[in-house]
Amino acid sequence: MATKLESSLIFALLSKCSFVLNQTNLVLSLLAVTTIYLITSLFFWSFPGGPAWGKSIFLRLTCKTGTVIPGPRGLPFIGSMSLMSNTLAHRKIAEAAEKFKAKRLMAFSLGETRVIVTCNHDVAKEILNSPVFSDRPVKESAYSLMFNRAIGFAPHGVYWRTLRRIASNHLFSPKQIKRAEVQRRVISNQMVRFIEKQSGYGQEGLCFVRELLKTSSLNNMMCSVFGQEYELDDQDHVELREMVEEGYDLLGTLNWTDHLPWLSEFDPQRIRFRCSTLVPKVNRFVSKIINEHRNQTGGSPRDFVDVLLSLHGSDKLSDPDIIAVLWEMIFRGTDTVAVLIEWILARMVLHPNIQSTVQKELDLIVGKSRAVEESDVASLKYLTAVIKEVLRLHPPGPLLSWARLAITDTIVDGRLVPVGTTAMVNMWAIAHDPHVWVDPLEFKPDRFVVNEGEVEFSVLGSDLRLAPFGSGRRVCPGKNLGLATVTFWTATLLHEFEWEPLNDNGVDLSEKLRLSCEMANPLAAKVRRRRI
Numbered sequence: 001m002a003t004k005l006e007s008s009l010i011f012a013l014l015s016k017c018s019f020v021l022n023q024t025n026l027v028l029s030l031l032a033v034t035t036i037y038l039i040t041s042l043f044f045w046s047f048p049g050g051p052a053w054g055k056s057i058f059l060r061l062t063c064k065t066g067t068v069i070p071g072p073r074g075l076p077f078i079g080s081m082s083l084m085s086n087t088l089a090h091r092k093i094a095e096a097a098e099k100f101k102a103k104r105l106m107a108f109s110l111g112e113t114r115v116i117v118t119c120n121h122d123v124a125k126e127i128l129n130s131p132v133f134s135d136r137p138v139k140e141s142a143y144s145l146m147f148n149r150a151i152g153f154a155p156h157g158v159y160w161r162t163l164r165r166i167a168s169n170h171l172f173s174p175k176q177i178k179r180a181e182v183q184r185r186v187i188s189n190q191m192v193r194f195i196e197k198q199s200g201y202g203q204e205g206l207c208f209v210r211e212l213l214k215t216s217s218l219n220n221m222m223c224s225v226f227g228q229e230y231e232l233d234d235q236d237h238v239e240l241r242e243m244v245e246e247g248y249d250l251l252g253t254l255n256w257t258d259h260l261p262w263l264s265e266f267d268p269q270r271i272r273f274r275c276s277t278l279v280p281k282v283n284r285f286v287s288k289i290i291n292e293h294r295n296q297t298g299g300s301p302r303d304f305v306d307v308l309l310s311l312h313g314s315d316k317l318s319d320p321d322i323i324a325v326l327w328e329m330i331f332r333g334t335d336t337v338a339v340l341i342e343w344i345l346a347r348m349v350l351h352p353n354i355q356s357t358v359q360k361e362l363d364l365i366v367g368k369s370r371a372v373e374e375s376d377v378a379s380l381k382y383l384t385a386v387i388k389e390v391l392r393l394h395p396p397g398p399l400l401s402w403a404r405l406a407i408t409d410t411i412v413d414g415r416l417v418p419v420g421t422t423a424m425v426n427m428w429a430i431a432h433d434p435h436v437w438v439d440p441l442e443f444k445p446d447r448f449v450v451n452e453g454e455v456e457f458s459v460l461g462s463d464l465r466l467a468p469f470g471s472g473r474r475v476c477p478g479k480n481l482g483l484a485t486v487t488f489w490t491a492t493l494l495h496e497f498e499w500e501p502l503n504d505n506g507v508d509l510s511e512k513l514r515l516s517c518e519m520a521n522p523l524a525a526k527v528r529r530r531r532i
């Protein structure tokens with residue numbers, strides 16, 4: 001829209017120039033155009049929310065008192081890019097919302113992109129549950145990495161609904177989650193053996209848990225999705241780990257060209273280049289697995305690849321679509337789980353009394369004579385409360401990872417939000433809001449412990465005071481699978497080992513927001529065997 005306005009201004013100016021353009025006139029004309037461009041840009045920039053909002057409000061002439069959404073102007077042309085290119089974007093946005101008294105709804109500009117963000121749970125519900133926000137803004141990297149053909153970035157419509165239905169029936173249904181129990185147990189045994197080995201089989205040893213969790217989580221998804229089993233120290237999947245890391249980095253980076261189209265020719269962050277290097281590798285890797293499945297004959301589907309290959313009629317997917325869907329599952333299911341377990345263990349190291357309460361519960365329900373089974377998990381009420389409290393203080397997606405897009409003009413919290421606006425929910429700010437949570441900065445799992453007859457707090461998206469998996473049509477479809485994995489593996493790691501700080505410095509809780517928010521410095525802890 002802006003470009004249209006600017007070019008019509010230029011044409012208008014040139015059409016008035018009936019005289020022959022000699023060199024001086026050309027220079028003068030260019031100067032005049034530049035001046036007009038600068039003046040209009042500064043004019044747009046002067047609106048609350050910055051340049052992108054200025055343009056839209058001005059063009060729509062809807063700047064009535066009361067309809068303007070407050071927010072930072074940022075810098076001319078680029079708006080508030082610095083808010084989002086920060087590794088603590090969730091905290092920076094919360095600070096800005098406080099400063100502009102815009103916790104319910106704040107506007108800001110990312111270059112030419114209009115953004116709204118809420119730090120309020122009522123407004124979050126309005127956004128996430130509205131059909132108007134059932135699309136996602138597509139990033140160039142998501143397109144390049146084929147994610148527009150997978151669930152997360154597919155536009156809301158028949159294709160997206162088909163994919164969600166297939167995934168819900170064949171990957172995320174209670175029956176499928178139960179079926180994958182064996183593989184989760186095999187991997188949890190591998191983790192226990194690996195930690196013992198890493199710590200030198202002694203009674204006490206050092207544990208760097210991040211790599212272990214990421215590899216275990218990747219192996220788990222590889223088994224569910226591709227039916228492939230790996231050992232933790234297998235070298236075969238090093239290439240796959242690198243591909244997942246690279247994709248993660250590319251999707252998690254704020255790409256300036258998504259918001260400043262005039263930069264796109266230059267690819268200044270080399271994101272397009274890196275995507276174009278990654279995609280053939282992913283294609284090769286996944287195609288090989290698909291072909292292996294095609295060559296196997298008969299039998300009922302054993303994994304998600306078999307399911308996708310067996311689809312018929314209108315559900316049938318092309319090979320590129322299958323690759324996109326499979327790749328996304330590996331990609332989404334790996335880091336979220338690993339990041340959350342690392343935060344839980346960090347909190348356990350930091351709060352030994354809470355760790356010992358979890359372990360007392362484990363000893364009571366499971367006992368020390370055997371390992372934890374998944375059937376024990378439903379009785380581990382205190383552990384469940386601990387996981388919810390960690391989700392509150394350290395939601396893996398503090399800004400819910402992937403934003404939403406307004407597909408029509410709409411009203412949010414009484415204010416006009418034009419079509420094409422990106423909408424974000426700051427779940428981290430909501431979960432830290434003193435008006436919602438008593439002592440919000442304290443780690444108090446007891447707040448989630450329910451007495452007989454009381455209703456448990458659900459973190460699955462019905463109560464927006466804490467909805468780390470999002471809510472509404474685009475809510476995370478892997479939430480039950482993710483929680484089942486996190487709870488069982490955490491129970492095992494706390495049942496088998498005592499977790500202690502490495503030194504008197506305790507644990508560094510600094511955060512780093514990529515696509516998920518992980519510990520800035522990987523957790524290192526001393527572990528001691530509890531069950532011999």
Ligand code: HEM
Pocket residue numbers: 128151152153164328329330332333334336337340396397400401402403468469470471472473474475476477478479481482483486
């Ligand atoms: C602790 C674990 C996890 C967390 C915290 C988490 C969080 C999220 C969040 C916040 C969203 C965006 C929701 C929204 O816009 O309302 C999301 C979407 C999604 N998640 Fe998860 N997730 C987790 C595990 C998983 C797993 C295990 C899988 C798959 C194997 C998965 C697959 C997806 C997909 C495909 C979407 C896109 C849904 C759509 O756009 O329709 N997630 N997740």
